[in-house]
Amino acid sequence: MKTIIYQDGEFVQAENAGIDIFSQTVNYGFGAFEGIRSYQTNNGIKLFKVREHFERLKRSCEKVNIPFHWDIEELIEVSYKVLHKNRLKNAYLRPLVTCGIGMDLKVNKQSGITIMAWHWDYYDSNKPLNTCISRFERPNPKSVPVDAKLTGNYINSILATTDAAQNGYDDAIQLDARGYVAEAPGANIFIEKNGKLYTPEISAYILPGITRATIIKIAKQLDIEVIEKLISVEELKNADSAFLCSTAVEVVGLASLDDIPFKTPFKDSLGATLQRAYKNLVLDKLSFEVII
Ligand code: PMP
Numbered sequence: 070m071k072t073i074i075y076q077d078g079e080f081v082q083a084e085n086a087g088i089d090i091f092s093q094t095v096n097y098g099f100g101a102f103e104g105i106r107s108y109q110t111n112n113g114i115k116l117f118k119v120r121e122h123f124e125r126l127k128r129s130c131e132k133v134n135i136p137f138h139w140d141i142e143e144l145i146e147v148s149y150k151v152l153h154k155n156r157l158k159n160a161y162l163r164p165l166v167t168c169g170i171g172m173d174l175k176v177n178k179q180s181g182i183t184i185m186a187w188h189w190d191y192y193d194s195n196k197p198l199n200t201c202i203s204r205f206e207r208p209n210p211k212s213v214p215v216d217a218k219l220t221g222n223y224i225n226s227i228l229a230t231t232d233a234a235q236n237g238y239d240d241a242i243q244l245d246a247r248g249y250v251a252e253a254p255g256a257n258i259f260i261e262k263n264g265k266l267y268t269p270e271i272s273a274y275i276l277p278g279i280t281r282a283t284i285i286k287i288a289k290q291l292d293i294e295v296i297e298k299l300i301s302v303e304e305l306k307n308a309d310s311a312f313l314c315s316t317a318v319e320v321v322g323l324a325s326l327d328d329i330p331f332k333t334p335f336k337d338s339l340g341a342t343l344q345r346a347y348k349n350l351v352l353d354k355l356s357f358e359v360i361i
Contacts (some may be wrong), residue, residue, distance in 0.1 A: 070156070071083070071084070072084075072153070072155060072185070072187075073151065073154040073155055074086050074151065074183060074184060074185040074186075075147050075150070075151050075182075075183065075184040075185075076181070076182070076183045076184075076299070077181045077182060077183075080150065080154060080358065081153070083185065083231060086183065087220075087357050088183070089170050090183075091170050091171060091172065091219055092167055092169055092170055093168050093169030093170075093171070093177060094167040094168055094169070094220060095167075096172065096232075097174075097221065098219070098220045098221025098222075098223075098224065099133070099135070099168055099169060099219075099220070099221060099300075100135070100165060100166055100167045100168055100219065100220040100221075101126055101129040101130050101133075101135060101165075101166045101217065101218055101219050101220065101301075102163060102165045102166065102218055102220060103122045103123065103125065103126045103162075103163070103164045103218060104122075104161060104162075104163060104315075104316050104317055105117070105118070105119055105148070105161070105162040105163075105164070105316060106159075106160070106161055106162070106189060106316050106317070106351070107157065107158065107159065107160045107161075107162060107186075108150055108158075108159055108325040108351050108352055108353075109158040109159055109207055109355075110351075110352050110353035111352070111353050111354065112353050113217050114149070114152060114158055114164060114358035115351075115353065116145070116148055116149065116152075117316070117329050118195075118279050118283065118316075119145050119148060120141065120145065121279045122146050122279060123141045123145065123164070123276070124141065124316045125218060125279065126164055126166065126218070126269070127141065127280075128217065129214075129217035129218045129219060130166055130180070132214045132216075132217040132219075133176070133214065133217065134176045135166060135168045135176065135180050136168075136179075136180045137166065137317075138148075138180070139182060141309070142256075144164065144182070144184070147184060148162055148164070148184055148186075151174050151184050151185070151186050152186055155186060157187070157188060158197045159188065159189060159190045159236070160187060160188055160189050161186065161187055161188075161189035161317065162184065162185075162186040163184070163185050163186065164182060164183070164184045165182070165183045165184075165220075166180055166181070166182050167180065167181050167182075167183065168180045168181075174234045180297075186289060188252070188324060189317075191236050197321070197322035197323055197324035197334075197335040198238075198239035198240050198313070198321060198322070198323050198324060199237075199239050199323075199324050199325045199328075200233070200239060200240050200241065200242050200253075200325065200326050200327075201233055201236060201237050201241060201242070201282055201326070201327050202241075202242050202243075202244065202302065202326065202327055203229040203233060203237045203241035203242060203243045203244075203254075204232065205225060205228045205229040205232060205241070205243060205258055206243055206244045206245065206246060206251070207225065207244070207245050207246065207251045207252070207274065207275070208222060208225055208246070209246035210246070210273035210274055211246075215245075215251075215273060215275065215276065216271075216274075216275065216276055216277055217275055218270075218276060218330045219274075225243075225254070226254035226256075229241040229254045230255075240253050240254070240256075240313065241253060241254055241259070242258060242305070242326065244302065245274035245275070246274065247274070248301075248302070248303050249269065249274070249299045249300060249301060249302075250269055250300040250301070250302060250304070251269060251274055252269065252275050252276065252278075253313050253315075255315055255317065255318075256278070256280075256313035256314055256315035256318055256321075257269070257275065257276070257278040257280065257281040257313065257314055257315065258291040258300075258305075258311060258312070258313055258314075259281075259284065259295075259311065259312050259313075259314065259340065260300065260304065260305055260308035260309075260310070260311040260346065261308060261309050261310045261311065261333070261338055261339050261340065262288070262307070262309055263302070263309070264294075264310050264339075264351055265293075265294045265296060266288060266293060266294065266295045266296070267294075267295070267296050267297075267298060267300055267304070267308075267338055268285070268295060268296075268297055268300075269282065269298075269299065269300050270298050270299060271297065278314065278315060278316075279316060280314040280315050280316055280319065280320075280347070281314055283347065283350070284314050284320065284343055284347065285297075286345060287343055287346045287350065288293070288317075288339075288343060289344065291343075293339055293342070293343070293347065305326065306327075306329070308331060309331065309332050309333040310322065310323070310331045310332070310334075310335055310337075310338035310340055311323040311326070311331060311340070312335065312338070312340035312343075312344070314347075318350075319344065319347055319348060320340060320343055320347050321344075322335025322336075322338065322340050322341065322344070323335070
């Protein structure tokens with residue numbers, strides 16, 4: 070079966086789609102994207118938090134003046150069609166806004182949208198990750214907006230991820246330009262200390278994760294206190310446990326940081342409780358309502 074994607078108003082075979090080689094997205098990494106997951110739930114196929122993702126895509130574009138001239142409700146409809154046309158149930162959906170034909174460096178008023186999807190079933194979130202503090206810090210928000218999901222920002226994520234892997238780690242923890250704990254290359258971070266959770270506060274220095282926001286809401290319902298604040302490397306090192314969260318990986322525990330294991334095994338941590346609750350929420354199986 071050929072892969073069908075949506076591109077600028079049409080459903081086309083992926084092999085017939087394309088991005089202009091002269092676009093600023095290809096040449097300069099000037100574009101924006103999202104990552105959304107669909108789940109086969111008891112109530113049908115659902116794209117989890119799809120509206121929030123498209124709203125963030127719009128904000129990401131607006132932050133750098135990429136014209137976003139699409140109706141979000143229509144994009145949601147189209148997204149379900151992309152899943153349907155490819156007979157996908159558990160999948161990862163990637164909307165990508167590309168921009169600017171021409172080699173100059175001014176924002177160009179042309180932008181286009183492509184939505185593709187692929188099967189995404191399972192991420193082994195039962196195996197806690199060995200992590201390291203990356204030598205690549207997140208970009209300085211005084212240089213580029215780090216709180217927007219821009220294609221070019223992922224050069225930094227690729228460097229951090231690859232470097233961690235080359236040194237034998239599963240993932241990297243990145244600091245922000247001020248030296249505080251920021252996030253992983255593709256996920257937000259929470260730490261647990263003395264029965265409370267802490268996570269870097271929303272600021273220009275991190276991507277405001279949709280999973281992060283969901284975890285905070287679930288924690289509230291479970292009477293788990295979450296404190297959003299600046300987190301130092303010392304605090305991370307002294308945490309009882311820690312976990313990452315993102316659309317792609319959901320909730321995944323950390324086994325160690327810079328070869329030092331966290332005191333509490335992930336399976337006994339608040340993170341494990343939230344991991345189960347999150348899974349139930351995305352599958353529409355949660356026994357309580359999460360007010361969204
Ligand atoms: N931080 C970064 C840098 C990311 O790329 C992602 C993944 N989009 C996240 C955090 C988590 O965001 P979300 O929960 O919305 O997937």
